[in-house]
Amino acid sequence: MSLHLELPADPGAAGRSRREAGRWLASLCGTDRQCPTVQDLVLAVNEAVSNSIEHAYGASGPDGTVTLRGDADGLRVRMEVSDHGRWRDPPEDPGYRGRGIGMIEAVAEDVRVEPGPDGTTVTFHGTLGRCPGLCVPERPGS
Structure with a gap:
């Protein structure tokens, strides 16, 4: 079972990505509820989607x-x-911003950010729990 969405680089697409990812992940758990693990992955x-929308395309929107x-x-x-946009190095002083990748690293496993000439790809993993409706895995090192 897989999920595939093509989204416009429009701020409203982030909401769609949350809804669709949440439904798909919850269905893997055998429930329609979002458990803590699913919420983390959402x-x-x-x-990741918001970063792509905001940073990859610049003025082309x-x-x-x-x-x-x-x-x-x-x-x-x-x-x-x-995305198929252009990588932009983060500013030396992001101010109150620039925490997205750190947030992803805090809630997901094996996070990779790969900028390239044809865009940027962010990948990450998660492990769902074994009981339907209770997707709370053991954390690595627990």
């Missing part, structure tokens, strides 16, 4: 697209957010 999706993919291998899920 937060990570939101941050909604002409760009953001792709969200999710794949499951048993209880292990892999999420990927990619």
Whole structure:
């Protein structure tokens, strides 16, 4: 079972990515409720999609697209957010901003950010719980 969304680089697309990812992830748990693990992964999706929308296309705005993919291998899920925009190095002093990747790293596993000439791809993983409706995995090192 997988998830694939092509989203316009428009701020409203972040909401759609949250809804669709949340439904898909909850369905993998055998429920329609979002447990804490699903909520964490939805937060990570939101941050990655929002970063792509805001930073990848600059002034070109909604002409760009953001792709969200999710794949499951048993209880292990892999999420990927990619764009075809241009990488911009973060400012030396981001002020009150610039915490998105750190948030993703705090709630997901194996986070990778790969900028390239054809856009940027952010991938991360999560492990869902074993009981339907109770997707609370053991944290690594617990």
